[in-house]
Amino acid sequence: MELGIRGRQAIVCAASKGLGRGCAEALAAEGVDLVINARGAEALEATAEAIRGRHGVAVTAVAADITSEDGRGQVLAACREVDILVTNAGGPPPGLWSDWSRDDFIKAIDANMLTPIALMQAVLPGMIARGWGRVVNITSQSVKAPVAALGLSNTARAGLTGFVAGTSRQVASKGVIINNLLPGIHATARADALDEAVVAAQGIDLAAARAQRAAGIPAGRYGTPEEFGAACAFLCSQHAGFIVGQNWLLDGGAMNSTL
Numbered sequence: 001m002e003l004g005i006r007g008r009q010a011i012v013c014a015a016s017k018g019l020g021r022g023c024a025e026a027l028a029a030e031g032v033d034l035v036i037n038a039r040g041a042e043a044l045e046a047t048a049e050a051i052r053g054r055h056g057v058a059v060t061a062v063a064a065d066i067t068s069e070d071g072r073g074q075v076l077a078a079c080r081e082v083d084i085l086v087t088n089a090g091g092p093p094p095g096l097w098s099d100w101s102r103d104d105f106i107k108a109i110d111a112n113m114l115t116p117i118a119l120m121q122a123v124l125p126g127m128i129a130r131g132w133g134r135v136v137n138i139t140s141q142s143v144k145a146p147v148a149a150l151g152l153s154n155t156a157r158a159g160l161t162g163f164v165a166g167t168s169r170q171v172a173s174k175g176v177i178i179n180n181l182l183p184g185i186h187a188t189a190r191a192d193a194l195d196e197a198v199v200a201a202q203g204i205d206l207a208a209a210r211a212q213r214a215a216g217i218p219a220g221r222y223g224t225p226e227e228f229g230a231a232c233a234f235l236c237s238q239h240a241g242f243i244v245g246q247n248w249l250l251d252g253g254a255m256n257s258t259l
């Protein structure tokens, strides 16, 4: 299927690895020029070079912390006209409800709620003026089904979801489409870190921890960044103009519900 976005310009945040990179690769495969971001310059440059080589699109790499105002400014300044925005950042650490201080909550809310909101506030006026735009926020399965140990994530992402629910309906008539993608367990460095937490908590080896988590997924395996990126590219496509304010759960069937 031709997605109809060749020549568009996209910002993909937190994209040197994992799900962000999967989205960047899938957009590049459709001919979209990219600004990609992560904090670590070396891995980011290597990813940018790999994407340029594979897809022949322009890729600008901006090494910066997207959760800081300065970092967001650098990323936004690198893209002349933002047609597509994919928001993403690292997830908060796991823990117990009683562990977290006000500062911990502020940090998580800053990274996983206020950062994507600030980015949307920055790009929406231009998208509205040009009559076309796509925003995909990478959130988490924890929005629909809480992951008990990820209370900081559950909290911050619920706030972002509420903002998107209202805002997406305010801008849809202008050709600007905002949706969220909710990853379940995907094979990335983040999943490795959560597997290691299971190893530490249960005293089992890594393979056993992975098998245990995969057994809870009807698909019988972790998702891949490539599958995730393909869903993102579709939501950024010409065909997604009637999909507004949705929360697509990509979890291999892990959340047991009828609707």
Ligand code: NAP
Binding pocket: 013, 014, 015, 016, 017, 018, 019, 020, 037, 038, 039, 040, 041, 043, 064, 065, 066, 067, 088, 089, 090, 091, 092, 138, 139, 140, 141, 183, 184, 185, 186, 187, 188, 189, 190, 191
């Ligand atoms: P990942 O493989 O660890 O990759 C994270 C990427 O984000 C890296 O490129 C990292 O590069 C960049 N990054 C992290 N913090 C950043 C910041 N402050 N500013 C700019 N870039 C930053 O993680 P992932 O699995 O792709 O996860 C992406 C998001 O999905 C996270 O919020 C995670 O919580 C959520 N999620 C993932 C899963 C899963 O199973 N993988 C499930 C549910 C939710 P640098 O470190 O160099 O900055």
